[in-house]
Amino acid sequence: MAGNTFGKIFKLTTFGESHGIAIGGIIDGCPSGLQLDLDAIQNELDRRKPGQSSIVTQRKEPDTVEFLSGIFEGQTTGTPIGFVIKNTNQKSKDYSHIKDVYRPSHADYTYEKKYGVRDYRGGGRSSARETASRVVAGAIAKQLINNIAINAYTSSVGDIFLEKPYQDLDFSKTESNAVRCPDQETAERMIHRIKAIKKEGDTIGGTITCVLQNIPIGLGEPVFDKLHADLGKAMLSINAVKGFEYGSGFCGAKMKGSDHNDIFNEDGSTKTNLSGGIQGGISNGMDIYFRVAFKPVATLIQKQNALDSSGNIVEMQGKGRHDPCVVPRAIPIVEAMAALVLVDFYLLNKLYK
Amino acid sequence: MAGNTFGKIFKLTTFGESHGIAIGGIIDGCPSGLQLDLDAIQNELDRRKPGQSSIVTQRKEPDTVEFLSGIFEGQTTGTPIGFVIKNTNQKSKDYSHIKDVYRPSHADYTYEKKYGVRDYRGGGRSSARETASRVVAGAIAKQLINNIAINAYTSSVGDIFLEKPYQDLDFSKTESNAVRCPDQETAERMIHRIKAIKKEGDTIGGTITCVLQNIPIGLGEPVFDKLHADLGKAMLSINAVKGFEYGSGFCGAKMKGSDHNDIFNEDGSTKTNLSGGIQGGISNGMDIYFRVAFKPVATLIQKQNALDSSGNIVEMQGKGRHDPCVVPRAIPIVEAMAALVLVDFYLLNKLYK
């Protein structure tokens, strides 16, 4: 009920605050007999971790995952996979100045009001650090459904948009630059923008596009648990996300039916794909693509007014080491959450065969 | 698992195909002692039902809800509320021509592939008729949380946008016109557009904005079940929805942090509300507002190519009585789903006090 579990079959439950001893989770429902590529899991974590490049936070956290159960001789056993990632770089003193202060557009105020008590050290549970556990689970999910290609990339930073459709991109280039935009020219403009923003002590928003390919027909449940509804929830559960659209998205709302309908080919594929690979909540075998909007990071290295717990407006300035733009590090998180949604429907489908 | 249940505490499970005997549902988890206004429930259904005006489908369905249990002497008893809505106007013959045909951008093809069998009469379970059950449950939910104001309205039809912010609107005007746009001048342009589209046998998309006011602080769970993530899933589970954004939404992704942060007043409210009333997944007491994108209805009264079950491309033309624009009738559905999300978090919050 408290919402720390994701998934119905391949279930991830996470725990851990940014400045506690460790974060981690339990994956319950991973089938037995999967030979795990542990390096691939760590590699996903490394894509998310701080300090990778000059445009992300310079915190140094090794983010090494340690598996405690559910794996025997490299293989999953069908029992729960418990794992921890130790918090090795918790500079709690960085946060002492905000003990009684609610930062603007952070969760400090709402946590305090909801729970009456709050681990004020660095965001606690609301910190995006929690998403490292999602990346671990998503990496295992990817290995279960390794026929499906999951590719996310940065499609905008501020008002710099990658104009090319995904069909014209080479996803193998995504990791070739710090902003994770597969178009090198656009990537450079994005990086330039982020660096400029960082210099101002400011931050900037952006969007991520994610493309799912080689999808089996029939994933998704037709009423409440539509495939795109679960993808949407998964994305909206990521820190800083403000919007989700798939297929034609908000543009589709401006269109006429005669322009929007996807006409069939004889093999069941469609000539266009404004539907985004999903009909009636169920995958139709065409590519699924969606776009996720991220707000600018709320922690600024600028003076801002905040509220203290006594109801006084106080001036504060972000310290610590924060991301000027959350999007590059959010790419592996978007992919992980997509993998978690897909693996659930993939397993569920076997059930009804 | 099959996804016909919504909610964790105030749980709605629905059943029924558009052309079966009846649709209906069970609400499990409604607290006892609620004196129900049955007229108000029927009134919500009437807002959704076909045949209300010249810009919606002319099917005539009385859509009368009949309660079978859980209510005694007008009061909820805490036991499950079973209800049915009979299908009185099932012109099954209207659909015989599509028995072996998959209509473009419908769920015919995906249902057939997923289930191997399909009630081909009019969309079966994928029909928006299922949402009538949601409206019943949402109407009861509204009565449980009647301090909260839930107001949805049509904010665009095609490229006609209601430009005024919600603060400048009088929600009591929403029901005063057929398109449910509270600004009369814009409403007229929208209605004009829909009538023109209908004359072409075509359809058009649109967006709905929904505003939630007088929200208690603390609704929503911080990690996977963020308030906006559950709202997003709820909206994306409605037929024809392609996108969801809240607060600053996709526009927020273009902004800088120094422009986006909502600065506190001394009472904990904020000077701006780009956050859309939610911080870290938890309501902060400010207005919640979000926008939902609907694609154009896929059934056209025009000739189109479709696919038959033998893999042949066949020409078909929509018959029956269909909506040229889904948005006006979707308003009460959006409100109902918002009420279901809110009531769940409202009840959940009592649990932890």
Added chain:
Amino acid sequence: MAGNTFGKIFKLTTFGESHGIAIGGIIDGCPSGLQLDLDAIQNELDRRKPGQSSIVTQRKEPDTVEFLSGIFEGQTTGTPIGFVIKNTNQKSKDYSHIKDVYRPSHADYTYEKKYGVRDYRGGGRSSARETASRVVAGAIAKQLINNIAINAYTSSVGDIFLEKPYQDLDFSKTESNAVRCPDQETAERMIHRIKAIKKEGDTIGGTITCVLQNIPIGLGEPVFDKLHADLGKAMLSINAVKGFEYGSGFCGAKMKGSDHNDIFNEDGSTKTNLSGGIQGGISNGMDIYFRVAFKPVATLIQKQNALDSSGNIVEMQGKGRHDPCVVPRAIPIVEAMAALVLVDFYLLNKLYK
């Protein structure tokens, strides 16, 4: 949360009070493509219905199930199966004398205290009438797992015990007598006892033994959802049940390990089966057998003291038509609940293959 749903995959949600308009339910998660034998379903309901013989309640209720959805041309479609059973014989006036009275060992008092409001007509939701919905769902479940043999029978009434082990019984004889004991001689003694008890206006308890045969190896989950734990919960959720034991049961608690261990044969079967077909919560392919204890029905046709809502002790006498012994009519309920547990684990197992 309010506990009106049973099952995780093949989920039954029930609604309805004994004296409302109808009872019924929704089965969500039944796979598509199952050709239903509707007569077999009605037949199971007929085994449970009142008025079958002289030793059960003489109420006349046809208990005809009406399916509203999820079945098309006799086949399940994979969508939710909604059904109702109308309450045709609700003699509400029979119950007016207990409006403000809490009957001893009934749920009147606890419902009133829990909900603050109560449908006082005949037990409302606490009536065993609710179990008719379970019998419908169980009958469908049986058709899905029709390789498994599910046989329950009366193994004791009061202190009359059927001494023969189940291996010596012919289950085809169970339906040949009113008490549903497959041993004719014992059955006669049981019937005699029940008739004597009924003449006194009294009631009597009994036990049911249930045998599950031809079980696939591997059903059940190893920790909390052990096969026998879910069977136990299922049985304990039936009205009037006071105990559950499987395999060696309470006798096993008196034994030594060297006597209790089941030694393997070379084919993986075991020479003895004190384990009752389950090891570590998982079926091992041997027969599963368990025993369920039912208390005597609390409604007596004798004068008893009861409590009224003002705190006065009042004399009352059961009216209406009640069972002198619940066991004969509970046989199909025990089988139905066993089928619901098995079908869930059966489907779940497919998921992990």
Added chain:
Amino acid sequence: MAGNTFGKIFKLTTFGESHGIAIGGIIDGCPSGLQLDLDAIQNELDRRKPGQSSIVTQRKEPDTVEFLSGIFEGQTTGTPIGFVIKNTNQKSKDYSHIKDVYRPSHADYTYEKKYGVRDYRGGGRSSARETASRVVAGAIAKQLINNIAINAYTSSVGDIFLEKPYQDLDFSKTESNAVRCPDQETAERMIHRIKAIKKEGDTIGGTITCVLQNIPIGLGEPVFDKLHADLGKAMLSINAVKGFEYGSGFCGAKMKGSDHNDIFNEDGSTKTNLSGGIQGGISNGMDIYFRVAFKPVATLIQKQNALDSSGNIVEMQGKGRHDPCVVPRAIPIVEAMAALVLVDFYLLNKLYK
């Protein structure tokens, strides 16, 4: 679905094999603001741990719980409580002889058949070691509902029964002897029996009685989630349990209604309590009491025939350090599971107020 989570609101998910790195769990849904007595938690673990006395296994495991999250300055924060208990005494070599052998009446065979792969070191996930995590969660649950008294004790070992009713016992004496029977004379006979059995290399079964006092009226849900049904499932999910009965239990099945009904006092209490404190699945404020049957431990220090994975019968003899009777160490587990059931219904009840 894989069944490693217990509870609906105060949810415990456990992980870990007996011979892996660690066992542990996540408690999700514990309300914030609970000042934890950490010593009391460790004390419960110490009651369960091996090596406490001469009649339990002589393995030495400190079983120290380490909390990783959800607690800040000694108080729960409302976020998930992650914890681990390291496996410090995993003598894996003790188990190498059973790598390819299925021990009789163990879960080796069913795990192998279900999962196709198995951590053969000492029972893996089927080991009762898993229950240490339940004891941690139960100890926290107890602190949340500390008005309720939960007292379990050994009520039989083999055929030695504690004949006194619970009302005549002094629960403060339970911990005064190694077998945890509050009647000293009976305790001595039980201990004597266990020692004799141990000398034979054999094992013996027993029963635990548990008494819940000072229970609020209204706990439990009326249909599937009856209070006693959830207690039954909880108990049956404990390793080696074969049966559960509450109130009059199996004896009640022999009784007449006129003897079994509990007649009210004017204050709503009852003169007798054969109902065991529950009516219609809901607590009535009277004491709840139930009895749990445990089979004899399957590991014998005697020669037995076992089956190897090639289908040969092989002779084996248990090595390692095992319990001759599981009951004394199961007392805190029974109490923990009872606490987990109660806390869930306790929290759920707040929700509907």
